[in-house]
Amino acid sequence: MKKIITLLVLSLLFIQCNKKEDYKIEKNKIGEINKSTKIGELDDIFKNDSIVKLPLGSDKFKKYKIYNKEGKHLLTIKPPAFGDTINAIESVQIYDQKYLTEKKISTASLFKDIVANYTINKIEPTFTSAMLFIDEINITIALDKRDLKLDEFDMRKISQGQIPDNAKIKFITVWFE
Numbered sequence: 710m711k712k713i714i715t716l717l718v719l720s721l722l723f724i725q726c727n728k729k730e731d732y733k734i735e736k737n738k739i740g741e742i743n744k745s746t747k748i749g750e751l752d753d754i755f756k757n758d759s760i761v762k763l764p765l766g767s768d769k770f771k772k773y774k775i776y777n778k779e780g781k782h783l784l785t786i787k788p789p790a791f792g793d794t795i796n797a798i799e800s801v802q803i804y805d806q807k808y809l810t811e812k813k814i815s816t817a818s819l820f821k822d823i824v825a826n827y828t829i830n831k832i833e834p835t836f837t838s839a840m841l842f843i844d845e846i847n848i849t850i851a852l853d854k855r856d857l858k859l860d861e862f863d864m865r866k867i868s869q870g871q872i873p874d875n876a877k878i879k880f881i882t883v884w885f886e
Contacts, residue, residue, distance in 0.1 A: 734810045736846045737885055739784075739801050744885040746798055748773070748788050758783065781805065803881040810846060816881060821874035823850060832867050834859075838879060839867045847886065851879040 730740070737744040741754050751760060755775050762770040775784040785802040806817035812826040823829065823841065831842040838851040839859075854861055856876040 732808045734803065734808055734814075734846065734848065734881065734883060737883075739803065739808060739883045742786070742798060742801060744797055747796065748786070748798060751775075751786065777805075783808075798885055800885065801883045803883065808881070810848075814850075814881075816878045818878055819874060820852065820872050820876040823878075824869070824874075829869060832869060832872075834864050834867050836862050836864070839872065847884050849882045849884070851882070852876045853879050 732740055746754070751773055758778065759776040759780075761774040761776065763772050763774065764770070770788070772788075773786040774782060775786065776782055783803075783805040785804070786798055787800050787802075789796050789799040804816060806815045809815045810826075814822060814826055823843075827843045827845055829841050830844045833840045833842070834854075835851075837854055839854060839857060841850040841852065843850065852872065853876075854863070857867070857872055859867070859871075
């Protein structure tokens, strides 16, 4: 009886560890997706989720949006070239907070959490966001310019001191080298 209970406990621990790995953000890896994952493998990886291939009605796709069963947007996956399903993935944008870095940064984190855990190598403005470059794990983090009290379309340089501690993350992008 003790052996059976021990086996059950170990099995549950193994399953829990695998679930955590499914949502882990690392350099060149997010969950089951790594730098050698092909676009054609997405149907198997996300067999329990919904994949929307954009643009709709086309046979060549620019991006793949992943939604869970409840319709929540989890990820947007981009191939290296428009319509390329053979080569590996270029980037994955993360919208769901269950995806975490080893230092527990997710889309639910604030700017102060990022600063406390990672070195920000560069900050670049886009029309609607401030992009933080974290070279350590090859990600960018988008912060909404409205949270920074900056005008959209203002392309002036943004310094780390201009960003309030409570600025929220719009999305995280994992880049594959």
